[in-house]
Structure formats: C-alpha cells, structure tokens
Amino acid sequence: MTTGCWLDGAPVDAAGRSLPLVDPTTGEPAGEVRCASPEQVEAALAGARAARRGWRTTAPGERAAALRAAAASVRDHADVLGDLLVATTGRLVGQARGSAAVAAELLEEAATTGVLDAGRSLAGSSGAIDVVRREPRGTVAVITPWNDPFPAAAGLLAAALVAGNTVVHKPSERSSGPGAAMAALVAAALPPGVLQVVTGDGEVGEVLVADDRVDVVAQVGSTATGRRIGAVTGARGAIALLENGGKDPLLVDAGVDPAWAAAQVAAGAFTNTGQLCTSVERVYLHADVADAVLAELVELARGLVVADPADPDSQLGPLVDERQLAVVAAHVEAARAAGARVLAGGERLDRPGAWYPPTVLVGCTDDMDVMTEETFGPVAAVRVVADWEEGLRLAGSGAYGLAATVLTPDTAHALQAADELEVGTVKVNAVWGGAPGGSADPRRSSGRGRGYGPDLLGELTALKAVHLEPAPPVRR
Template structure:
C-alpha cells in the first residue's frame, strides 16, 4: 500500500495531525493508498511557503518560467503510462482512456505556457496631451487549485499552466478519492528542479479545501467540482474579496437533427455518454433526437452500449471501468430506478452486476421526461436518456431548459440550425463533434455550472491584476 505525504516548501512532510484517509481501488475494493489528512495548520504552512516563494518566481523572466514548465511537461509525458495506471487504480479509468487524456493535457500545458510568451503583461498607449499610460499586469501571488477526482492529472495540468507562467505560486488540493497520481506529478516537478515553494501539495478532504479557500493570503481559488461545494468555495473567496474560477456540474444536452446519419451519430453519442464510465463534467446526459431518425438512432445506440464491456481498467479489453466508489454508483442506480418507476423504458443495462468492484453497465433509457432525476440532476455515470422531439427547434428549446450550462453538442448539417445552436446557454458548444478545441478555446460556464472565464487569454487575465501607470511627458519645475 502506498503512503502519501504533503509537499510543502520543496519538502515531503507528514501532516501535523488529522485523520488517516484511505484510497480504494474501485475495481477490486482493495485499499490502494493511505495518507494523513491536512489540517488548517498544514494548509497555512503550504500557503506561507507559496507566499514566500512567489516573488522570486515572479522575478524570473517569462521565458525562464516557461522553460521550467516545459521541462515538467516533458517529464510528465515520459511518465504518461505510469500516471495512467495510477489513475486507473485510484478511480477506475481504463488505462488507454487515461493515457489519451494525459497526452492531450500535456500538450495543453505546453500550449498554455507558450501563450505567456505573447501575452501582454505590459502594454503602452499614448493618450491626450502626450500622457503615456503603461498597463502592467502583475501576478496575484499565492493561488489555490482544488481538483476533482475524475481527471486528477488533467485538471492539475490545465489549471497550473497559466497560473505558473504568469508568475504565481500555487497550492494544490486534489480530491481525497484520487490523490495518488497528483502526488506523482509533484515528484516529477521536484525532479526537474521546480523552485521550492512554487508548487505545494496538501492532501485531505473538504476540511482542507475549506481552509484553503478561506485563507487570507490565497488571492485566487480555481475549483472544479460539485455545485454545492463550489458555492461554498466561491462564498469563502468572495468574503475575502479574492477571486474564484469555478467549473461545477453539468447536465449536458445533445440535439440530433433529422438529416444526420443515425448509426454514426449513435456511435458518437455512445462514446460521449459512456467513456470514463460517464464520469466527465461534459458527458452527454440528455439526448434529444428528431423523430424522423429516432428509431434507427435508438437501435444503434443500444447496440453501441452493449459493446462497452465491463472490467478492470488495467485489462486491455476493458472499455467501461468501474465508478469511482460505492457512493457514486448509488447515485447512478437511484437515478435509473427513479426513471423506471416513473415510466421510462430500460432498453439495455440498468442492473448492478454481481461481482466485486463498483461497476455499472452502459444504460439506455427511452420514454423519459423532466419529472425524472436522470433528466434534471447530474448523474455522472454511464446512462443515456433519450427524448424524441418533433423538430430541431423543439430539441434546442428543451436542451436550454436546465439550470446547468457547461457544454452542449449538436449534430446537424443545416447551416441555419448551426447558427441557432450557437445561442444555446452553455460555455462550450460542439457542432458535429464532441470534445475538441485547441489552446485558443475560451469559455465561461452558464447558470449553476460555474463562473469565471478561462482558457486562452482569459486564463492569464484571471491569473493577473492589471494596474495603470500614467506618465506625463515632463515633471513640474521646482520652485526657486
């Protein structure tokens, strides 16, 4: 069993006190790792280390900071297979899926760092009367990143690139359900000589996260997780008049037009609904399909779902790993049972297998409506509820009827329908694809899915504070 430590000020340390928490392999239900949960005192030590290290880090040139980040990224890439296996053991993601996302996030880290080389940390404009104005963007100082359990490696890499490249120091608090791979990321950062105190790691549950969000010296909190916790994090940061970037839950819709290939689209939707066992913030959780192709689409979706074989993600044949733990499986089962009890038709799946591990099969439901939990609350599991609509416009309207607004996907070949899709209330809208988008992608979630723009230049805007310096052409003459 692995024993984990905190990384504070360039040293691996045990917590001052606190409970011992255990990480369980969800495929076997065996204990995989253990660690002492950080207390408020440990969090304070980590923030203090960040505050002390940050000025020296900010004093480096942008190019020097980018070089350090790139060295870390290259080392992470060399260890991508190892990191994917750790993710599999701690939260169930099949290794091939984990490797794909890790490779993509390494590329994203390097692209985000490269943007620092062209970001306008200093701009000059000349106004009336030849008064020059310099706009200087300063790093914030000590920042915090609180990451979710479903993508422990990816979410750290995505968040840290702009924060570090802009000259901030960081304290990271991963989910207590999957901290092992994050710990390894910090070992790799130490190995490439990241300066002590620039990157700090505290392990723990919501108590550590709360202490971090409430700390008076944390100037920004970047949080990804549930709506309820996000509200508390945002309130804590706001109470200090500090910034927060919140990416919270989603109930992401898919709208499928009449003119698309129903079989190819069903295969794409199956991937979007079931990959990583549906444990992605942007998983396809509400599917609205035009009645003209509905029968063929549902038939193909059921067939595709049945190809998602259950198993331990360490096995190459596994397509669908376990859910992260029993608690999450109970949520998924409750949503499906609620739908069936209220009249939904179970087309495939929906039965917990009799085997060790927190498995749940790829599940397709039809005849669903908005009285059902599976259509209104985030399921975060391998469940695809399908609603048949009479028109594309009806599909768009129903897709927009949600308190969430993280992402949406539309399949259509009609140019006018593509234009209409851009008006969906979501931070990201994909048309005729799911996922995708390069380093230029910029978005802000809508509704209960969060707040704070991120991506591309917006990530640097959030990581810096602008100051205006007005300079007159001559100083006043001295009195004689």
Template sequence: MTTLKNHIDGIWTDSLDPHRLSVVNPATEVTEDEFGRGCPADVDAAIAAARRAQPAWATTALEERVALIRDWADRIEEHTDELAELECREMGKPIGIGRGFIAAGVAGLRAAAAEALDYPFTTTTEDPDGGRTLIVRHPVGVAAIVTPWNFPVTMVLGALGPLLAAGNTLVVKPSERSPLSTVRLVELLDLPAGVLNLVLGDAHAGEPLVAHDDVDLVHFTGSVAAGRAVGAASGHALHRAVLELGGKDPVIVDEDVDVTATAQAVAFGAFVNTGQICTSMERIYVHEAIAADFVEELLSAAEDFACGDGLDPSVMMGPLVDDRQRRSVHAQVVDAVAKGATVLTGGELPEGIGFFYPATVVTNVDESMALMTEETFGPVAPVTVVSSFAEGVELASRSSFGLAATVYSHNPDHLDDASRIPAGVIWINGWQGGGGTRTYEPARASGMGATGTTAAFDAATRPTTVHIAPVDD
C-alpha cells in the same frame, strides 16, 4: 501500501492531522495507499511557503519560467503510462483512455507556456497630453487549486499552467478520492521550493484552503454544492474565484445525420470514463424521423462498453469511482423507472467485486425525473424523441446547468439556432473538439469565471494602470 505525504516548501512531510484516509481501487476494492485527512495547520504551512516563494518567482524572467514549465511537461509526457496506471488504480479510468486525456493535459500545459510568451503583460499607449499610460498585469499572488477525482492529471495541469507562467505560486489540493497521480506529478516537478505546494486530504484541508485570508485566487472544479460553498468563502475573504462546476449536457441529433456514426459518437460521449465527465452527454434529444433507427444503433454501440478492470488494455469502461457514486447513479435510474421511463439495456447493479455499473440506455424520460434534471455522472444515456430541431434546442436550453452542449446537424440554419444554447462550449458535429483553443465561461449553475487561452491569463493577473505625465523641458 505506502503513506502519501504533503509537499510543502520543497519537502515531503506528513500531515499534522493523525487521522488517515485510504485510496481504494474501485475495480478490486483493495486499499492501495493511505494519507492524512489534512488540517488547517497543513494549509497554513503550504500557503506560507507559497507566499515566501512568490516574489522571487514573479521576478524570474518569463522565458525562464516558461522553460521550467516546458521541461516539466516533457517529464510528464515520458511518464504517461505510469500516470495512466495510477489513475486507473485510484478512480478506475481504463489506461487506454487515460493516456489520451493525459496527453491532452500535457498539450494544454505546453499551450499555456506558449501563450505566456505572447500575452501582453504590459501595454503602452501614448496620451493626447503627451504622456504615456501603461497597463501592467501583475500575478495575483498565491493561488489555491482544488481539483476533482475524475481527471486527476488533466484537470490539475489545465488549471496550473497559466497561473504558474504568469508568476503565481500555488497550493494544490487533489480530491481525496484520487491523490496518487497528483503526488506523482509533483514528484516529477523541478521548480524552486515553495512555488508549487501539495496538500492532501478531504474537506478538513479543502475548507480552510479556499477560505484562507492569504490566498488571492481559488480555482475550483467540482460539484455545484461544493462550488457554492467555495464561492461564498471566496466572497467573504474577497479573493478571486474561478469555478467550473457540474453539467447536465444536452446533445441534439438532427434528422439529416449519419445515424450509425452519430449513435457511436453519442455512445462514446455518454459512456467514456464511465460517464464521469462534467461534459458527458446526459440528455439526448433525437429527431422523430430517425429516432427508432438511432436508438437501435445506440444499443448496438453500448455493447462495446462492457465493464472491466481498466488495467486490461482491451477494456473500454471501468468502474465508477466508489460505491457511493454507483448508488447515486442507480438511484436516478430507479427513480426514472418508477415515473414511467423504460430501460432498454443496463440499469441493474451487478454482483461481485468492484463498483461497476453497465452502459445504460433509457427512453420515455421527462423532466419530472432526476435523471433529466440533476447531474448523473455515470454511464446512463437518456433519450428523448423530439418532433423538430427547434424543439430539441428548446429542451436543451431548459436546464439549470450550462457547461457544454453538442449538436449533430448539417443544416446551416439549425446550426445558427444551436449557437444560442446557453452553454460555455457548444460542439458541432464533434464532441470535445477545439483542443487548447477554447475560451469559455460556464453558464448558470455550471460555474463562473472565464478561462482558456487569453482569458486564463486575465484571471491569473491583476491589471494596474500607470500614468506617466509629460515633463516640460
């Protein structure tokens, strides 16, 4: 076991707070590493380093910044297996699943570097009076990135690519539940000192970071409750905030689909990463014409998601991140059963070591149950039978969340109807499609601030208008 350190101004340094937190392997319940819980002094030092480095980084040629980012992406790719193992040890994601998502994160980092070369940092128009107007987009300055525990590598790469390429300097704080892989990412870094700083810890580091007067932008991914607090702190400090928060994503299954293939796809969307994805399929609305067959196929597909230690390449579903998360998931299932729901498979706390929870399919659910209204973040697939596609759309739209939605149908009219579901992303006949081409903004309580492709660079920069009046000869 080692003690993880902060990375500030190019130097690995201990937290100034003597209290220690532990990284516990959720499959074995063995402590892997420890680290300082963080404090305002750690945050002050990291932000000061980022502030000092920012002018030189902003004036570094764009092509040079992009080349450094691409070199980093290459190194990350070379260490994919190592990073996937670290994610497995810190939060339970099976290494086979982890490799794929890390590859997606690397692809996103490279896409951001390419986008930077095409982004209009300066545009010029000729004015009617003979003058010129320039719109120059400057980096906002120092950005704070706070990432969640469920995708430690992918989420940090997705957030920092446009910010770095646009000339901002960064302070990154990963979740206290999963710092191992982020520390390794920074070890692979080769940027000028102070451009990317790392502060470890829990709320003792996170709260002073997002509220700091010398931060210009906060990019936060996490729960709605924490997001509200971050938004309030950002509003008080009058700095920009991009918030991607929780989801309660619906999936609508129309009567004209291939039942077996669709049930397998829905099982994957509900159970992959043990359901610990903001865009997991957490509300399933199935047309009554195929409902019985669909549920039977979903139960069959759930059998492929047996629990196990994700270091075993054959394992499809690892543990939940910790016992607190497991008990939260189970409490929703217990509440649903008490209110009339039927558990067809799973739904019980297993005995033994590890924070495992079985793939669970539940029917006879309604909106009186937390399982249908609050984010679950676990491997639970609640199924509701609907009499029509229109009813599915209506129920799918009835939520306080609006992160993403998935629709399976071959009816063009129904697909048009589905596009009106209030969500940042809508996938048609293919969950998680689209790759790096997404531009979206979460709806309702799922967050605020557009991101992806050009929108990410808009968020990472501040426009200034420069008018040059004509000069008489």
C-alpha cells in the same frame, strides 16, 4: 515521484487524518490517503506567500522554461501516472496515460503563450508614457477533481505559474495519489515554495478557501462545493474561478445517419464510464430518426466490453466508488419507476467492485432526476422530440450551462444552435474535439470565470495603469 505533500521544495509525508481507499475494480481495501495536518496547511500557505516576490520578479522567459521542464518530466512519467490513475479511479489504461500526456501539452502551451501579453500602451500626452501592465494576483489555491485530474490541474497550474503567481494545490481526496504525483513533478521544476501541494478532503479545502493569503481560488468540481467557495471568497473579496457540474444535452436532428449519431451518443455518454464534466447526460432524438438511432445505440451499449480497466481490450471500467454507483442506480431506478423504459443495462453488475453497465433509458421526462441532476455515470437518458425547435428548446433548458452538442446536416440549424444555446461550449457534429486554446464561460450552476484557454491568463492577472512623466529640473 511522491503521492504525499510537497512543501518548500521537498516531498513531505502528510501527517493528518487518514481516509480509507477502496479499489473500484475489486471493492477491496487499497490502503489510505493521509490528509495534510493543519500545521502543514499553514506551512504551505506561509511558504507560498514568502515565495511570491521572488517568483513574480523572475523573468517571464525563465518562468516559461521552468514549465517546459515540468512538461518534459510529466511526459516522461505519463505511463506511471496513468497506471496510478487506473488503480485509483478505474479509468481505462489508454485513456489514463493519454490524460497525463495532455497535461504535459497544457504545460507547454502555457509556457509558449503565457509570456506574450504583458499589457498595452495607451495614447496619452506626448511628454508622458501611459501603459497598462499585467501583474500576478498573488497566491492561487487550485482545487481539482478526481475524474480527470491531470489536465484539470495542469491547465490551472500552468496559467497561474507562468503569470507569476505562487500556488497551493489540493487534488481531490478520491484521486489524491495521482493528483499529488503529477503536481510534485511540476513543483520539482520550480523554485522552493512556488508550488505547494497538500493532500486532503473538504476540510483542508475549506482552510485554503477561507485564508486571506489566498487571492484567487480556482476550482473544478461539484456545484455544491463551487457555491460554497463562491460565498466564502466573495465575503472576503477574493476571486473564484469555478468550473462545476453539468447536465450536458445532445440533440439529434432529422436527416442524420443513425449509426453515426448513435456512436456520437455512446461516446459522449459512456466515455470514462460517464464520469466527465462534459459527458452527455440527456439526449433529445428527433422523432424521424429516433427508432433507428435507438436501435443502433442499444446494440453499441450491449456490445461494449466492460472489464478490468488495466486490460487494453476493456472499453468500460468501473465507477470510482460505491458512493457514485449509488447515485447512478438511484437515478435509473427513479426513472424506471416513473415510466422510463430500460433498453440496455439498468442494473449494477454482479461482480465485486463499483461496476455499472452502459445503460440506455427511453421515455424520460423533464421532471426525472436523470434529466435534471448530474448523474455522472454511463447512462444515456433519451427523450424523443417532435421537431428541431422542441429539441433545441429542451436542450437549452435546465439549471446547468457547461456544454451542449448538436448533430445536424442543416447549416441553418447549426448556426441557430450556436447562437441560442446558453452554454459555455457548443459542439456541432462532434461530441469530442476542438482546437486547443478555446476559452469559454460556463453558465448558471456550471460555474463562473474562464477556467481554460488563453483568457484564463486574464483571470489570473491584475491590470495596473501606470502614468509616467519626467520630473522637472531642479531649480538652482
């Protein structure tokens, strides 16, 4: 395993700028992240370009076998990868190790399904053959986030690689060590140059996005970064696949069990300290059940064990760093100043590190940042609504469109929500879950393109129509 660069089949120490690392649990310095130098980024791009022909002409079965070998390696190292993520971002140890195991599953899934669709035949004339072929697009830059780096990277890497593309991957500088370590395990199972790994921040990412040798940029991360990527790639005719921020709503209908509904809200708002793309960030409670759900939710929030993420008994770890804590605290304070009431939490914990407790706010209004901007912290921001129709209208509003959850015993309401909510994923009666392979398009400020599921392969391949007729015999 290596936490540095991986270039042309070998680990390489990054030789560029240094970025400080801070332990989110203690607030103490924890070393540094070295960025790839400009020369190393150039070498990564050149190496991926040089490897393109050899990889695209490799038999699909051989590409799939390489991904299976990579999946086995990631699975064998899941505990080590998870522990590295705990130390870097403060994620709970069980969740971190499980996240690495999910990455292995995604690699295997792509190895199984990614070689099945090679194109289709067309109904042409009887004396000719007409087909549509799927071909790799070329070189893909994969730029991934810090909060859940293993599955986010594995899904994109696997789809790009099994389709015959070469890849240059840059994990987030906020989880550079874990991200580079997993990517290196994948790269070690592939021919040299097929997967290049570079470390660094936005400065390194800018070079990848702007380079004409990159045909597709696949990014999971902030909306601001996604918009910048979309502008740069659009200007030069490249493709951008973007899964960006969210402000996911959860709507609780009348007639639900209050304890169950509160547990769903808590799971959505507090898992990974609220630092997931599809975390629940705004909650709409039907007036008929609001008081009962809030009472249960406050009890759950106050009872969560907020402790060292390496402790298996801990239920909530720290935020990733002081910068993220400042965003969360600012949203809560602004809401409080504008009239929202804090029923649980609401103040950073008095201990070293980036600790913020599970927080429940009620009386939130649509003009508050905590209801409109991505908070990315353990905050359940609640608005009570008069009826289902008001709640559905509010849940469907806003600048983002990543996912939404509704809790309802009414089948008609469930079907209405699935039809009317303009988001990529609608979840009914379960804030987490879903079958593997689901494809979805994020809407509005949440991005564009199918960033996961079998349809992702379509984004990472180009269609080519081929018409074949026999040449006429030579006249003598």
